[in-house]
Amino acid sequence: MLQHQIIAPAGQTLIEDEIRSALFLHLEKQFSGQRVLVLIPDHTRSMPLPFLFRGLTEALRGVRQLDFMVALGTHAPLSEASLNQLVGISAEERRARCAHIGLLNHAWNDPSALVSIGAIEKDEMRQLAGNDWHASLPERVDIRINQAALAYDHILILGPTFPHEVAGFSGGAKYLFPGISGPDMINATHWLGALAGVLKTIGVKDTPVRAMIHAGAQKVRTPITLLAAVVENQALSGLFIGDYRSAWSAAADLSAQRHIRWCDRSYQRVLSCAQPMYDELWTGAKAMYKLEPVVAPGGELIIYAPHLDTVSRVHGKSIYEIGYHTLPYFVQQWDRFKHVPLGVLAHSTHVRGAGNMENGIEKPNIRVTLASKIPAEDCARLNLGYLDPASIHAADWQNREEEGILYVPHAGEILYRRR
Known part of the structure; x- marks a missing residue:
C-alpha cells in the first residue's frame, strides 16, 4: 500500500522541510527497537543522498541498530573515504556522531556473503520471459541475496527512479535484484533485458525483467519499505513511501512524466x-x-x-x-x-x-x-x-x-x- 506521497509542481522541486517532515511522520516511531538495514545507491545515481542520510538517521534514532548498504550490483566496492563522501560525512563524523551506524558494501562475487532463498525454475522463467524467452536463458536461477537482508527486522530501500535500459524503470525492488544479489540473478535479469531489447524496454513500466525482480523479491521474508524518489536537477520532485510495488509504481508514473x-x-x-x-x-x-x-x-x-x-x-x-x-x-x-x-x-x-x-x-x-x-x-x-x-x-x-x-x-x- 502507498502510505504517503508528495509531488512538486512541474518545473519545481520539493522543499527540504516537507521531505524531512514526511520521513519523521512515517519512520520515526515505526521501527523503534528494531534492527534496520537501508539500501542506497552508489555515486552513479543522482540523488541528494547526504541530505536524505541526515534525515533518515535523525528519524530513525529510536532503532536498535541502523546500517546502510550500497546496493552495488557488480559495481566495484567503495573505499571508506568514498563511503563517507557518498553520504556526506567527514571521517571525524564517522568516528563520532555516526560511530553506531554501519556503512557497508555489497559483495556480489563473495559466496560467503550470500545466501540462497529459493530458485526460479525453467517453467517459471519461460512464463516470466513470455515472448522474449530464448534457449540461452538459464534453466534454473539460484536466487542468492546478501545474507544481511535476512539479519535485520526491516529493510528500507532508498533510491531514485529513472527510465532504465534493463528493467524499464529503475528503483524499487531492483535494489534487491540485482542491487544486493548474487551473480545468477544479475546475469539472468540483464540477459533477459537484452533479449527484449533496449528500444522495447526503456521507459516501459511492465517488463519481463521487472516481473522477474518481483518474483525474487517475493521470496525475501524480511519486511520491506520503499522510499522511492524522483529526482530532477539533483533535488527531489517526488517522494513515495510504501511497499516496494505500490511506491515504485507511483514513482515510475511520475518519472515517465518528468524524465x-x-x-x-x-x-x-x-x-x-x-x-x-x-x-x-x-x-x-x-x-x-x-x-x-x-x-x-x-x-x-x-x-x-x-x-x-x-x-x-x-x-x-x-x-x-x-x-x-x-x-x-x-x-x-x-x-x-x-x-x-x-x-x-x-x-x-x-x-x-x-x-x-x-x-x-x-x-x-x-x-x-x-x-x-x-x-x-x-x-x-x-x-x-x-x-x-x-x-x-x-x-x-x-x-x-x-x-x-x-x-x-x-x-x-x-x-x-x-x-
Missing part, C-alpha cells in the same frame, strides 16, 4: 555528453541507452566522456575479449559466446544498439562512437568508433536540431523518444 523528452524527429548525429559521475563505460554507456531511440537509421551517436579512461574495472577483461555487438551477433553464434557471463553479453548488446545479421555480416542500425581517454586502438578492438575528445567543441553542436544534429549536455538519465 522523458519527446522529439518530433530523428537525428543523424547526436552528441551525448556523459556526466562525470559515470567513471567507466559500464555506467557511462547510459549516454547511449537514453538517446538511441531518436538516432536515425544509419546515424551516429557519440558518447562524449573526456574524463573517462576505463571500460569496466570489474568486467573489462571479458568486454575486451568479445567487443561490442548487436544481439543477433551473439545468439546466432551461441556456442562461441556461451562461456561469457550473461551480464557482460547484455552490456555489450546495449552499448552497440539494435541491428541484425545479413549473410553472416553484422548490420547495426546506428554507428556508436566513443570520445574519451580510451585510445583509438582500444575502440577498434571493442568495435566502436573513435573521436578525439579534444576535437569536440560544444558550441559547434548547439542549436542545430533543424540540421538533424542534437546536443545533449547532461546525458544518462533523461530518455529521448520519438513522438
Whole structure:
C-alpha cells in the first residue's frame, strides 16, 4: 500500500522541510527497537543522498541498530573515504556522531556473503520471459541475496527512479535484484533485458525483467519499505513511501512524466555528453541507452566522456575479449559466446544498439562512437568508433536540431523518444 506521497509542481522541486517532515511522520516511531538495514545507491545515481542520510538517521534514532548498504550490483566496492563522501560525512563524523551506524558494501562475487532463498525454475522463467524467452536463458536461477537482508527486522530501500535500459524503470525492488544479489540473478535479469531489447524496454513500466525482480523479491521474508524518489536537477520532485510495488509504481508514473523528452524527429548525429559521475563505460554507456531511440537509421551517436579512461574495472577483461555487438551477433553464434557471463553479453548488446545479421555480416542500425581517454586502438578492438575528445567543441553542436544534429549536455538519465 502507498502510505504517503508528495509531488512538486512541474518545473519545481520539493522543499527540504516537507521531505524531512514526511520521513519523521512515517519512520520515526515505526521501527523503534528494531534492527534496520537501508539500501542506497552508489555515486552513479543522482540523488541528494547526504541530505536524505541526515534525515533518515535523525528519524530513525529510536532503532536498535541502523546500517546502510550500497546496493552495488557488480559495481566495484567503495573505499571508506568514498563511503563517507557518498553520504556526506567527514571521517571525524564517522568516528563520532555516526560511530553506531554501519556503512557497508555489497559483495556480489563473495559466496560467503550470500545466501540462497529459493530458485526460479525453467517453467517459471519461460512464463516470466513470455515472448522474449530464448534457449540461452538459464534453466534454473539460484536466487542468492546478501545474507544481511535476512539479519535485520526491516529493510528500507532508498533510491531514485529513472527510465532504465534493463528493467524499464529503475528503483524499487531492483535494489534487491540485482542491487544486493548474487551473480545468477544479475546475469539472468540483464540477459533477459537484452533479449527484449533496449528500444522495447526503456521507459516501459511492465517488463519481463521487472516481473522477474518481483518474483525474487517475493521470496525475501524480511519486511520491506520503499522510499522511492524522483529526482530532477539533483533535488527531489517526488517522494513515495510504501511497499516496494505500490511506491515504485507511483514513482515510475511520475518519472515517465518528468524524465522523458519527446522529439518530433530523428537525428543523424547526436552528441551525448556523459556526466562525470559515470567513471567507466559500464555506467557511462547510459549516454547511449537514453538517446538511441531518436538516432536515425544509419546515424551516429557519440558518447562524449573526456574524463573517462576505463571500460569496466570489474568486467573489462571479458568486454575486451568479445567487443561490442548487436544481439543477433551473439545468439546466432551461441556456442562461441556461451562461456561469457550473461551480464557482460547484455552490456555489450546495449552499448552497440539494435541491428541484425545479413549473410553472416553484422548490420547495426546506428554507428556508436566513443570520445574519451580510451585510445583509438582500444575502440577498434571493442568495435566502436573513435573521436578525439579534444576535437569536440560544444558550441559547434548547439542549436542545430533543424540540421538533424542534437546536443545533449547532461546525458544518462533523461530518455529521448520519438513522438
